[in-house]
Amino acid sequence: MTEAEFIAALRGLPLHPGAHGLADDAAHLGDLIFTKDMIVEGVHYLPGDPPGDVAWKLLAANLSDLAAKGAVPVGALLGYALGHDDFDRAFLAGLGEACAALDCPLLGGDTVRTSGPRTLSLTAIGRSAAAPLRGGARAGDALWVTGSIGDAGAGLAIARGREGPAALLAAYRRPQPLLAEGRALAAHVSAMMDVSDGLLIDAARMADASGCAVSIDLAAVPLSAALTAFAGDTRASRLAACTAGDDYQLLFALAGDRAPPVAATRIGGFAGGRGLSIHGAGAPLPLPASLGWLHD
C-alpha cells in the first residue's frame, strides 16, 4: 500500500469532525490544534546527522504544521525509540534546546527500545483562535509562498557529501518553523499549509482540498542566492527545487490583489476546475514525473 492509499482508506474509518476528512495539516478541536509527524533514520535524516539536529527537525517539522494553522505551541508528546547511549544523550540535549528555542514544552510521551532503524514521533498541540484550513482557497485567489524553496533539498546533497555552503546544509538539518509568520497570516488567508513534501505536490493538495485548479509560474518561485550559486537557475534546477520538499515554508491563498502582511512571493493562482498546471514565460510546461516526496 502507498501512503496515499493508506490515508484514503483511513477516511473510511470513524473520523472526528475536527479531522476535516484528513485533508488538513492538523486536527482542529475548538481552538486547540493537534498534529503529528514521524521521522525515520535513513528516510527523513541521515544516520550521520548530529542527534541534536534530529531532535530539532522532529520538533520543527511538527511546529511547522502548527504555524500553518496560525497557532501558538502549547506542548508536545514525544514517542522515542532508544538505540545507542551516545545518540540518546545528545538527542536529549538537542531536544531541550529545541523546546526552549521554539517555546514548546513537553507534555509527555512514550519510550521503547528498538534494534531497527530509529523511528521517532512527536505530537504537537497548539492554540489558534482562527485557524485557516488547507481547503479554503477559491477561484480568483492568488497563491503565495514565504521565504525560498529548494534550499533543504540542496542541503541533503551536501549532507550526503557534496561540497556546498553551510546555509543550505542548515536548511536541511535545522528548518525554522514560521510560527510568527503563520500567526500574522492566519486572519488574512483563505487557505494555508506548510510545504513539507515539495512545492508542487503540496500546492496540488491545497487545490484538491479546495475543489479548485491551481497554476504556478515556475519563473516566479523564489530561490535563494545560495541555491542558484550551488545548483544554477535552469528549468531543471527550478523543478528540482519545487519537488525536493523539507522546505517548511508557508503556502497560502489570498483573495484578489491583497498583499500579505509578511514577506512572501506571489507564485500563481487558483481557478475553476481541478488539478495543478505549471507555466514559464507565459507558456504551459509539462509536469515532472514526480511532484514531490511520497512514501510509496
Ligand SMILES: Nc1ncnc2c1ncn2[C@@H]1O[C@H](COP(=O)(O)OP(=O)(O)OP(=O)(O)O)[C@@H](O)[C@H]1O
Ligand atoms: N496514520 C495516520 N493516521 C491518521 N491520520 C493520518 C495518518 N497519516 C496521515 N494522517 C492524516 O492525513 C492528513 C495528511 O497528512 P500529511 O502527513 O500528508 O500532512 P502533513 O503533516 O501536513 O504533511 P507531512 O507529513 O509531509 O509533514 C492529516 O490530516 C493527517 O492527520
Ligand SMILES: Cc1ncc(C[n+]2csc(CCOP(=O)(O)O)c2C)c(N)n1
Ligand atoms: C535521508 C533523507 N532522504 C530524503 C529526504 C527527503 N524527504 C524525506 S521525507 C520528506 C517529506 C516530509 O516527510 P513526511 O511526509 O513523512 O512528513 C522528504 C522531503 C530526507 N529528508 N532525508
Ligand SMILES: [Mg+2]
Ligand atoms: Mg503540513
Ligand SMILES: [Mg+2]
Ligand atoms: Mg505528516
Ligand SMILES: [Mg+2]
Ligand atoms: Mg507535517
